[in-house]
Structure formats: structure tokens, C-alpha cells
Amino acid sequence: MNIDLSKDIFKYSFSKGIQCNSSFSVDSARGIMSKSELTFVAGAPRAKHTGAVVLLRKDNVYRLMPDHILWGEELASSFGYSVAVADLNSDG
Numbered sequence: 001m002n003i004d005l006s007k008d009i010f011k012y013s014f015s016k017g018i019q020c021n022s023s024f025s026v027d028s029a030r031g032i033m034s035k036s037e038l039t040f041v042a043g044a045p046r047a048k049h050t051g052a053v054v055l056l057r058k059d060n061v062y063r064l065m066p067d068h069i070l071w072g073e074e075l076a077s078s079f080g081y082s083v084a085v086a087d088l089n090s091d092g
Contacts, residue, residue, distance in 0.1 A: 029085040033057065033067060040064055043080030047071075051079030 025043040032039035037057060045051040051072035056064040072079025 024081050025083045027083050027085045029087075031087070032085065039067075041083045041085055043083040045072075045078040045081040047080070049075055051077055051081070053080045053083055 024045055026040060028038055028040045030036060030038050032041070033055065040056040042054045042056060043051070044054060048071065053070040054066050055068040055070075057067050059065050
């Protein structure tokens with residue numbers, strides 16, 4: 001399976017006015033949004049000048065679609081520069 005993460009983020013970003021130049025960091029894990037579904041986590045530190053972290057899921061034709069966007073709060077904070085997923089409470 002070939003997933004072009006950057007193309008879908010750019011398409012969504014420009015349609016929503018996010019203007020994130022690129023994703024600096026990407027990680028993935030199962031169990032973030034649902035127990036069995038793989039979720040991709042992408043950081044976009046230049047989005048709207050405060051940064052963002054985008055949670056993406058695959059749709060039925062293997063495109064990555066954003067489900068949640070977490071926005072940074074501080075101007076030029078580089079929120080989303082680095083992302084990592086971990087099961088902190090060991091619930092699987």
C-alpha cells in the first residue's frame with residue numbers, strides 16, 4: 001500500500017486555510033481513535049503560525065483524511081515540530 005501523506009495534508013490545508021508548509025514529523029499507532037484502526041499523527045509546526053498536530057485516518061479508498069486537529073496556542077511556538085505516540089496508561 002502506497003500512502004502519500006503530504007498530498008492529502010496539502011489539499012486539506014489549503015482548502016481550510018491552514019497553510020502548513022509541510023509535516024515535520026509523522027508517527028502512527030493503533031488504538032488512538034479506535035481499538036483496531038491505524039491512526040497517523042502528523043506535526044505541522046508552521047500551521048497558522050502557532051503549529052498544529054493532525055490525527056489522520058484512512059478512508060475506504062486509502063486516502064488519509066484528518067479527523068482531529070490540535071492547534072498550538074503560542075505564536076511561533078513550533079507546536080507539532082516533533083510527535084511521538086505512546087501508551088502511557090498501558091490500556092492497550
